[in-house]
Amino acid sequence: MMCLFVCPSSCLSIHLHIYLSLHHSISPSLSSNQVSDDRKTYFVKIHAPWEVLATYADVLKIKVPFKENDIPDIPMDWLFTPFRLPDHIMNPEPDYFTSPFNKGKIDFFLIDDKETFFPPSVRNRIVYYILARCPYHKTDREDKKGIKRLLNNGTYGSAFPLHDVRGSNSDQGCWAQFRFKFLCLIGCVSHNRKYYGEKIGIYFAWLGFYTEMLFFAAVVGLICFLYGLFTFDDNVWSKEICSEEIGGNIIMCPLCDKKCGYWKLNSTCNSSWQSHMFDNVGTVFFAIFMGIWVTLFLEFWKRRQARLEYEWDLVDFEEEQQQLQLRPEYETKCTSRRLNRVTQVFFCLLHCARTFLSGATVIFWISLIIACIIGVIAYRLAVYAAFASIMKDSPTNNIHMVGSLITPQLATSVTASCINFVIIMILNLMYERVAIWITDMEIPKTHLEYENKLTVKMFLFQFVNYYSSCFYVAFFKGKFVGHPGDYIYMFGWSKLRNEECDPGGCLIELTTQLVIVMSGKQVWGNVQEALVPWVMNRWGSRKARSHPESRYSRWEQDHDLQNFGHLGLFYEYLEMVIQFGFITLFVASFPLAPLLALLNNIIEVRVDAWKFTTQFRRPVASKAHSIGAWQEILNGVAVLSVVTNAFIVAFTSDMIPRLVYMYAYSNDLSMKGYINNSLSVFNISGFSEDNRPDDGESPGWFNSSVITTCRYRDYRYPSGHEKEYSHTMQFWHILAAKLAFIIIMEHVAFMVKFFVAWMIPDVPSEVKARIKRERYLIQEYLHNYEVFFLA
Template identity: 40%
Template sequence: MEGDIGIQISGDIETPNIQKQNTTSSGFDFLQIPQLQFAQLGYPHAQQWIQAKRATLRPWSLFVNSNNFRAPPSVTRIGKRIVKNVEYFQSNYLCIFIGLVIYCLITSPLLLLTLAISLFICYKVSQRHAKQELTLFNHKLTLAQVYMVVYVCSLPMFYLVGAGAVLFWVLGVSSFFIAIHSTFYNIDSVLCPGEDELNALVMQELPEVDETNLFFRDGIRSIDFVLVWDEHDTHSLSFRCTEFRKIFEKNLENEGLQLEYEDVEPNGLRFIKIHAPKTVLRCYSAILKLRLPMKELIKNNETTTTQSSNVLIQEVNSWINNIMKYFYVDQNIFPTMKHNFTSVYSRDKEYLFDLDKPDFFTSSTRSRIVQFILDRTKFTDNSEDDFAFGIDRLISEHAYVAAYPLHDGNLRSPGSMRYLLYKHWASLTKCFHYQPLDYIKDYFGVKIGLYFAWLGFYTHMLIPASIVGLLCFTYGWLTLYDNKPSEDICNGNNSIDMCPLCDHFCSYWDLRETCLHGRLTYLFDNPSTVFFAVFMSLWTTLFLEFWKKYSAEITHRWDLTGLDAQEEHPRPHYLARLAHVKKKKNNVITNAIEPKVPFWSMKLPATILSFSVVMLLIAIAMASVLGVIFYRMSLLTTMSLWGNSAITSNAILFTTATAACINLCCIVLFNWLYVWLAEYLTEYELLRTQTEFDDSLTLKIYLLQFVNYYASIFYIAFFKGKFIGHPSTYNRFFNYRQEECGPGGCLTELCIQLSIIMIGKQVMNSILEMLEPLFYKWINTWKVHLKPKNSMKNHQNNLNNPNNNLQRNFVKKYSPWIRDFKLVEWGPRSLFPEYLEMVLQYGFITIFVAAFPLAPFFALLNNIFEMRLDAKKLLRMYRRPVSQRVHDIVITNGFIIAFTSNFIPKLIYQLYISDNHSLDGFLEYSLSKFNTSEFEAGTSPANNLRHIEICRYSDFREPADSIDKYKYTRVFWYILAARLAFVVLFENIVAVVIILVRWCVPDMSQELRDKIRREVYITNEIVIHHEAQRALQRNTINEPEIICRQYQQNENANRWNHVMNDCTSITDFDLEVHGAPVSSTRTDGLS
């Protein structure tokens, strides 16, 4: 029971009883502030402040009364209790703070002596000031200003004697004490003395509240859905909305649903509970063609998998199972669900189904059926308005506030499925365990179950990629000091003067300053990089093929075949925007009259506007990348002017890292802008159905996010440093020199950019994903606890009249429909950001993985926690989603290796240039020479004190004394041809291996095919068995019928043998089961 009462406190509150206690002895009188002669101070404001604090000083006996200490009833009440205690006991807390200060002064002689000296100086200065005002820079100082000067001058002395440590100690101890006291002191027992007695009386008369109560008042009919509307909302109270609700609820009852109304809450919320009787469930199960479990046959057991007779294989499997049992789902908590044979429900075949089972219709099925009815029930008697139906449109019209199914209990109710999932699935301590996917699917529905199945599979597949990436990085680390080019940079005997990085202001620099950059480059650009790139290309193919195979198993296990494609109705917002359109048209499919969208006045302008804004947003993303480029160039110039070798040697790394952080901030900001604008533009396009709306929105957001995240990475990988020219003739952009890569290429900068954006995005997304629903949950909680203006008066009446409705209000405070209303609504597109985040991450670890071998490892770490945080967020922050049924759910690495890394130039040098086929002399060979006398006018270094005649730069060009001065050498063209050949060879090798992998890994395993055939056979046996029983009961079985049945059975067997040879997906099996023609649609991925 909550002991706190939400009463707004303002000012100083003193009850008569407390005032009386102030005049009596409390046993702590020695702590009271003595009577001082305030007039001697001469400061009226200080006198008033001290008098006010003394007047609000509470009796110390009340302050430490042990009877008033009580644990806070809930986390949400802690803040209110602390605020009330600080307002009421502020003078007492101030006394404690002063007492701690005095204690520190007494126990620190040097600090006390310093304070005494400062006070003595202030006293002398005040005497001097009384005789003659002091002046500073011809400005007369007041006494307060003189004191301030003295205190500022004495700060160094206070610091030396430890005043800072004393100050922080006093603040820390006093804050801790105040926090503990204000958290556990029940101030409501002081402000409302009769509250505890009344609550005790109520609790004696009331039984323990069952927070898992999900039934009507009769305790029999379950609550399948809840509707909420606000009595304090002017729109909801309008005659139009009132009539809408009245007709809507009447039509719901006409559909067979049962409604129960709750009394109005103090905050004005009205709750309507909905129950779907079995007759309604049976009717709409047939309409929705739901696949429901059939009756079991005792003689038919479940299919068992064949075990190998090889003893060695059995031993290996046993050893693996002993290890993996620590990662499997706990069978005591989530026992393996028995696989039931299912069939499409039909009213004329009800004898095949066990309708008398209590859990035949699960809670997710019930809520789905009720949602289907709510979406199609009309709320007006106007026959001309064909689209006046659906709960979504009523919510958009403010007739209702929310509509949602209830969670199965709360997070503290042992035994409920929500509690089990929260404790044994969403907990971070279970992050290395398998997921109870069947239970997730049963609780949240197929759509969310498929998301967690895909995320779990994707995370599982990241394990081998992470191991190989770590091995490649380890190889680079172990062979770091064996790399000849980087060792030549770090340990070279002769200095190599490099050309300036910018015009005029930058000077020449020694190549040895880039030692750290060279070694970092080798960590990610070593011989193992090629192997890792090839491996990741194969991993991508294996991931897709194994997902097809795994999704086929999930599709079969969850009966996702035979999804009925229903004709979608127009969206409520679409109809609202076309309410003024008078021209109508007839829908040839539904034969309904719909408004016709004017092409020239609405459709065409909206399309042009949408396309133009998307192009503008892409240009803005490109402009932000350009701005970051200018930032890097400016910062590099500034750091070169600094002159400190420790700074200039790491200038490239520092500018790349800071620019990546700025780019990440721009990405996060643009993401919010893109989503908001994309939703607005898509709404403006007047798309008729929700599917069309979602497809258009998905395309816009993904296009914008792709440009936003990958633009800077593509620039560094394929454009930076590729078209800069040479020192005598630089290729300029807006009269600025282009950026240059380091001596080892741009792979290190690409790695830094990739790691900061990828890891930073994951961290920021995880934080925002948890904070955003917390914020909306707090808003909903505030709405629930919001009381009207007369709530204080009503509350006082409740205290004075124990025989009123307080008991019922007490029970309603714990009602599950109110508890779930505080949670955040799970919208139809709530899973889209989760999928988009994973798709972008997938791009990072596949498109650019050659530059950052650790990307799969960081993605694995993120996904391990992402999976559990998403689960925790769903169970704790969001209302229970309505179950939805759905079907299911290489070249760039070669270019990165060829054109961004130095792999190809090193390979050419080893094979054709070096005499001993090593990298000795490669550094000198990869640097061209430039005569410093040939700089462009105004671009030569301003301080050429060393009079350097030749500087070096990274390129393959002829020297100054050559006939083809500064033109590309023949080796450059050899390297370019080798790079292009490598790309072609890389892609063809990967393509051949991909073809082999796809041929070796079928979309459906033979075991699954055999299992499906077995289940089809057993399903037919069940149908035949029940048909025979019904025939025996009617005593109408005759020989011709038996012969006919045997013939049909043989025909079914032949047909299924044919289907198993021809069909490649589970959808084909389902279509054959129900007599539909086999479709060419394949269940290959996630939708």
């Protein structure tokens, strides 16, 4: 097996020189130090000398410094000042004006040392650019060229740049060493960019910025949570539920058929107190705040991205090279071709059958997810009756021990959430392979097109996979249950009666679902990212590690690392965007979600830095001036989050019914009597045989000859009324208030969004001034240089 890799300038004294001419005439030879210990793998080490680097820097119009910047430093947004380390710690490099490199005007540029003039990312990108275009076989129809095709047909086993010496004072060492503070990982993106290139640099810049912004959301969310925690004494409705005189005397209707008995309202005392921690006035405030936060996050990121575009010389960058460079798979798999009359290049005819099959596959898998969610819902409906029957004689029915043991509602919710999480992870692993297969089947022309197609498919699937269970609990559970005597059943099956929300509300169950899925996803993701590559690397190099350094060379050590692949960053972005959806779409139910995300991301930055530098081969540097298609996905999630949080506050939380009661139905603008007002009355004699509890299922204190009515959560007229069991006027008042709140909140949030977007320019004025100043200086200096040269 042959392995081809690029050496940095630091390995000049130990490697075989292969000088690349403009005609790509490479004829490498092998020496003893290029043969691996197993005598089966041969290494060809390539280094580009100054002449090659200068020539292709001119061809690629790579920008290099020509004058030190004479404009004062761009002030950082005051919002992020606390996250910046002082200059005496960071030791920032001087800032320069840059211009496209011109080999014929060497004296025009600031070249102190030719060996370090081009950063590592530029050097390995130039060499890989040459290798990607080297012809190796000519036919009448086409010229076969490029290292990618040689890798695909097995001529070479791998091709990768070498890592710099680990632990050195290199660009790699600045941001990857664990002795550095977390803030250094955020502030060292320029070193990261020089080492890995702009594409990976922009990812770490975005991740660092996202983590910075999470700090503010986490602080406000924690304050809202503490507000709910410290206002327990003002929680009148929970006191009424827990009291012997009120909650102890309210007999509730069975929550399931046959196996569920009558129960007292004060048995939900614990869940009522728990619900108050998340369902309070702070919930409404935090939902509105997050609508503004997500707008600020996206707008400030555009500004940060514009700064990076200027600092990294990407202002005029166009992805033309990525769009013109064909994928080797496209060239080999494309059988039906047509000649482009303009470029004289053959392009592939994409058959409708491929597109149809791809779309049908995506729809099938999304349908499979929905079927699994329906299965989990059926599990919830079935096991609730079982848990209720098992726990009917447990101490939880004793009001003096309320909260000390698990309840049927909590047991059902937790087990269903855990099962749902396992299903999510299994489907996720399966669909990753399916998504890659159907994207390969479409034969995208370029890597950029390939990534965009895969991004859409994967995010659409992950969106349904991770969020569908939360959508069910938030917007469907307890909304379509009917009323005693006329219940609604799932698919009309008499054994699957739709779930109800207990008087504590469904918000606490949404919180439970969100915590389990989000926390499980984050923990599993970090373990998978850190543990799997480490185990595979340890296993792959188990024999070689026992050899001395002279026998286990640097290039063999790098070869034994995991291959990063062209989809490596895709999975990193996907993980963070899914997390972004959790903390925005359902954050009204769990204000601590941003805090959990912040803690996870502090670990995530460390894990990514360690993983990139020690567990993966160094990827080939590539340019990118933005986060690509993920920007539009984030914008879409941000808009949807305003709608979902408005609906959560209106229909999942009990805030609107409480406010309507306080201002429209309470005599003294207090919450006294709210619980009694929110429960309707049903005559027990109206139960059919299918709904009535079996003998022995009701508790011992229940006496049917004395207790003739039970209560349920709704606003309906009682038995004997002319509108028996139809909705009361209060129900319609509350519904109107909910719809009004949704409209007002959405309009306020969107108006603030558009106002903020209008007030905050995407490109800072300082950056615009620098760009103009730089263009002016380039023209002036070039003019003076040519006049002096001609003279």
